[in-house]
Amino acid sequence: MHLKKLGIFIFCIAAFFQTFAQQKGSKNASVKFTGKVIDFDTKEPLEYATVVLKPLNGTQITGGITDSKGLFNIDLKAGNYDVSIEYISFKTYQLKNVAIVKSKDLGVIELALDAQALDEVEIIAEKSTVEIRLDKKIYNVGKDMTVKGGSASDVLDNVPSVTVDVEGNISLRGNDNVQILINGKPSGMIGLSGADALQQLPADAIQKVEVITSPSARYDAEGTSGILNIVLRKGKAQGFNGSVTATTGIPDNYGGSANLNYRTKKFNFFTNTGYSYTEYPGDSYNYATYFDSDNEVIGYRNEEADYDRSRNRFNTNMGVEYYITDQSSITGTFFYRDSKGANYSVNTTNEFDPSEVLTQTSIRTNDEDEKGKNIEYSLNFTHNFKTDGHKLTVDVQHSSDTDNEAAAVSDFTTYPSLIDNNPEKNATNDASTDFLVQSDYVLPLGKNAQFEAGFKMVLNDLTSDYIVEDFNPDSGEFENNTDFSNTLEFSQDIYSYYTQYGTKFNNVSVLLGLRAETTDRTIFLVQTEEYNQKKWTELFPTVNVGIEFNDMESLTIGFNRRLRRPRSRFLNPFESRTSETFIRKGNINLDPTYTSAFDVGYLKRWNKFTLNSSVYYQHSTNNIEYVQTEETREINGEPTLIIVTMPINLSSQDRYGFEFTANYNPFKWWKLNTSFNFYRAITEGDYDDVNYDADNRSWFTRINSTVRLPGNIDWQTRAMYRGPSESAQTKREGMLNIDLAFSKDILNENATISFNVSDLLNSRLRKSNTTTETTYTDSSFRFRPRSFRLNFTYRFNQKKKRERQRQQGFDGGEEEMFKA
Template identity: 70%
Template sequence: MYANYQELYMKKLTLIISCLLIASQSFAQLPNAKTTGRVTIKGTVIDFDTKEPLEYATVVVKPLNGDPITGDITNSKGHFNIEITPGNYDISIEFISFKPYELKNVAIVKSLNLGVIELAINAEALDEVEIVAEKSTVEIRLDKKIYNVGKDMTVKGGTASDVLDNVPSVTVDVDGTVSLRGSENVRILINGKPSSMVGLSGTDALRQLPADAIEKVEVITSPSARYEAEGTGGILNIVLRKGKAQGFNASVTATAGIPDNLGGSVNLNYRIKKFNFFTNTAYSYTNSPGNSYNNATYFNEFDEISSYRNEKTDYDRSGGRFNTRLGLEYFLTDKSSLTGTFYYRESDRNNISTNYTSEFDASKLLTRKSIRINDKDDVNKNIEYSLNYTHDFNDSGHNLSFDFQYNNDDENEFTFITDYDTYPSFLERNPERTTTVESDSEFTLKGDYVLPIGENAQFEAGFNLNLNEIDSDFLVQDYDPDSGDFINNPDFTNSLVFEQNIYAFYTQYGSKINKFSYLLGLRSETTDRSIQLLGDNTDNQKTWTELFPTVNVGIEFSETESLTVGYNRRLRRPRHFYLNPFETRTSETTIRKGNINLDPTYTGSFDIGYLKRWSKFTLNSSVYYSHSTNNIEWIQTEETRDVNGLPTIVIVRSPVNLSTQDRYGFEFTANYNPFKWWKLSQSFNFFRATTEGDYEGVNYDADNISWFTRFNSTVTLPGEIDWQTRAMYMGPSQNAQTKRLGIVSINLAFSKDLLKEKATISFNVSDLLNSRKRISETTTETTFSEGEFQYRQRQFLLNFTYRFNQKKKRERSQGNDGDGGEEMF
């Protein structure tokens, strides 16, 4: 990388110096320039995106007869003018970080005006320069889309969940569950690998990873064989920032918000000779109040109302979290490097949920009121070590890499539960306490080999070894008034040891023939899964081997129009909390538990994508279809249990391999830049899921049609104040038992650069209308319930960033903003 860095700038510096000397010589000979037979070459060089002139672009004119090279440098208006003798020439125009413009073997017999020449940004060259990117773009590749986080003011001071919720094709619901094209089974990777940064619970971990640490998100809807087969909906790969620039550069960020959100972060890197040190460190304290309610109506065997129960819960979540990521890159030679990374995260959170319950008879007369308080302390520690070795055999892409990673995630939860009646009389019940101790250790070793064949073909092969063990102890203790001590409750206490080892091999071959590209791959994965429960002597072990083919093809009709087609087969392995049959204790009448007998879901998917760019407008669209077997669904059943000495209907939700499912839909993202100061983007995703399945004599067939859309507007106001508005609407959806209403959410943000662009201050409002709530209705044979859940209330954030020795690239008003470039292979 260091060699490439030097090569890039030495090349540019040589061109500039050469052209300066050429220009000086030309001016020195100016009196003789009118010699008979001399002709001129002239033109204007501008930025393709901004349409502004490029000053100091180098123009090189090389005679093919061996005469000395001549050239010029553009002036402040982008103009150049060169005098030559008639003949055949190669002409090239270059500017740092832009793609060169070349004309080969041009016969010039008279003066030539090349007119306006537009140079486009070269993303690969930009990788060699440390620039604080401000624009958010989506690059189109044959097997993925890359969302560069860029200058997205609405996520300043936020988390990885906020970033993902702004990525096209992705939604994050009020629980924090991430969906890709409406499918919740999406595999989330960090820097291309499973990581403790996602942790035991991906939802909570993503809310702890700072947005400022993220460079880009890769949306992989048609994964090639290089990627693991997990995730039937696709893959989201979060790529973290790693500085590359020479010397020292850094940025410091401070955040303050209401409800309480206080924090700061530091991003820095220091590169000298063969070493590059980089880090991202952050601390924050947050308070996230939320609320929910669930009103249930119960029916008897004659389909008559027998009773009502209304539950309301207030959530008070607060706590601090500390994240640090340290990395050291050592350049062994010009062709090989070794990178070591250490990641540590610690959080200490307190979550108090207060459940208010009111019970009524069939005539809606109040019969009982009670309060149940869960006071939970949650301490989480994550440690991750990773080591990467990369060797480039040459500059054409022939390389070999190995990745080693070990991570450990320890999570300790202690909950104290109090329960008492307030009507018809006050009655305080014995308290209860629960303790959960979970430890997740994971070892990963992978290798990838890439061999270019000729100029347009490439062969790849690799392996992946993943060893994962999770120990989970769940202890429930009831207070014994006679002894004054807490004693274990064996009905709910359990211990689970989950082991899952995956052995994978893959190979793929790709080629580009004129405008046509293809990438064919095959992956084999063997899974060994073992589950041991406390007091369970049964053999809960399964082993299976599956093949996963992938096909991706593309056609470039022109530089502005392309079509891609993809097919892949993938699976969804049940995670350990889906398998653990322990029951939640937040409510005594609404319970969730796992299912130890779950099998994987298998899915085959097709995807057709179309991209078209105009001068100010870009359209990126796709149509997709998938068929799943052994589909995992959460179903709801009722049981009659003894609750506080009374027979009570308890609602139990658990996952089962319920059905087959056919899912299809279409999506598009449109970007329009009507003016230099105004950018608009709109994304829309429509999908339909048809589910067919029966469980224990109950039919759960369902036909769910839903959609979501996202609108984004960025306006530059007078005084160079940027104003961003982001609105999202998630349409209603349903399955066999539950209907969910639509959700609307609006975010606002304002940003201003200060101190000669060394600093930026921004203010944003998340969920302006305080409307980000899940409202649902559930119907079974004996109950009808309606509920509402809001994880986090409206939030106001003020963010300040100061940069040290970092160049800043201003936003470009461009016709393909939101798309970037496309790479077919």
């Protein structure tokens, strides 16, 4: 899709809906009722507060919901109304017989906590699973029974627009370059290897996940597909309250967690702490066919591997929020992760001649122990000035992360004769430190405009010491193999500055921003004394336009420029050692990928149905792709052809697609949400005189259904299908995954027991085939099989507060969207 055509397309959509909105408005003139709702104690805005207006003459009740700034803006017919503003656990604000004959601003409404209602605090578990907003999609974790006892990876695998492959790698709209934030900031909680760290962060510690596909200049430019912001739990209710959860499962999976909160007028203490032990049995195969220059078969090699993995992990996140004054607060948090793992794999290789006659069988075992620790300290200062929306925040964060892996490798031939080949040892010791300083300033300019500015500094240092030792039968000792051992020293400092201006006129909102980022990256390979330093400064403009036709219908148009910096593991040239013939390694010469992205979104709400759809286009240069090459090496005294997989910068990629997310509540006892994404990626590039042009069309869809069964048992079904995909060398088959869960409240609704089945059909595995000039490889990988979990949660000083009955004639729209 050419940019010119895309611009015409966006203009036509905007013009059509603008005309449509004006025509509708001319038939039904209305007045506006506005105001702001805040917490009496903290002066913080109250999001999702319900505003209900009951006309004194008539039955058509109307209203709305406050936004993230506590603001409401409701269109209604002129007349006299009874007004009530409600927020769970707060005293209701009421006004009787209010004359609203022209547009009226109610000003700032302060809601105070209701002491009698504190025993009926609405807990996360009663919120709807998916909230659809104009600028983002929000997935609330508590209501989803299928992730109880699981990890952050399980949570993300249920988020609209997001997919998680069998190895735990995250993709957004089919693009694996997504920026993951914790509480709005880059965090050491993600660890040195993001996929592994997310599999260690318990699902019970997560409150919600925000999907942001068109970020403003306030956010880092990292992540060409967008941002996933993981928000951890932090209680807000007065007094002492919390919940504890215990889990057991098959394969072995057991543990417990606690979410506790104690709040007074001046302090808020919170923590979520958990321990778990999990086993991950898995399997894989690689069946390779080798050809000569005349495309004749010269041999076959079949490798099959079985994996036995286990992991102990302990996580705690604790903090205290101190309200210095009515306008200022300071929050300190501490995060600690300690994990230990054992990975044992058996790789069996059978080699055949062109006639498929077995010529050799060998077995390679890898016995690996892992240890990891992560410590993070963060401090946040927030000051709200006297003018509404005038705000200053300062964040300081420091984290340290260590991951140590040590493996003993045995290799022996079993056919045609038994030969015990020399064993091997390898170890990887990684140590990383991160330091972050960030400040953001927001200044309102009149009633409908504001200015923002800020800066961020992120300093990262990493040392990765990789040692490979071969057994010397002459000395009877292990000796360093200098061909593979090396030490990587990596540092990356990022300095960012941004400014943006937002304004609103009539029903159109505009947000213009510009971000500048300077990156200073240094790589040093100690043993080979290879040194690589790059420094660059880039500008990243953002434009976001919103057109609000009415309370039920909106359109957004967004443009942003973003980049993908290669992570240290992409750059690290150390080779994997699980297999001697199928090798993975990094590329020290990788450059960033730059992407310009356009996004057009349309949001429409009906009585029981909410639809959020979008079309998007991305153009990337220096695109990073994995390619396979062949080398001949000597293994056990024999020259052997091996396959090496590594990332490279391909020339360019054009990606465009369409997606929608929908919520539908057909009955009180049945709730549905679904999402669908189709995308096409066209890649053009050459490497080592090989053409890697590819045209990949793929799609994925997900559906969640929750049904209330007799006996007040909730039954949840989650189904996800990812369509086939294709890159320059590899084709992947489609994959289906189905999860089931059942839950019931017990002990006077103070506790919940749930049972879930993950991967019901045992079909969650990656199947692919790869073609090069001299090989054809058929592959499969399963990270873990079907699993079962039983969970028990007990709440104290918390009671479920069932959803309010939807009042007949209420036409606010957002009430249906935000409440379960």
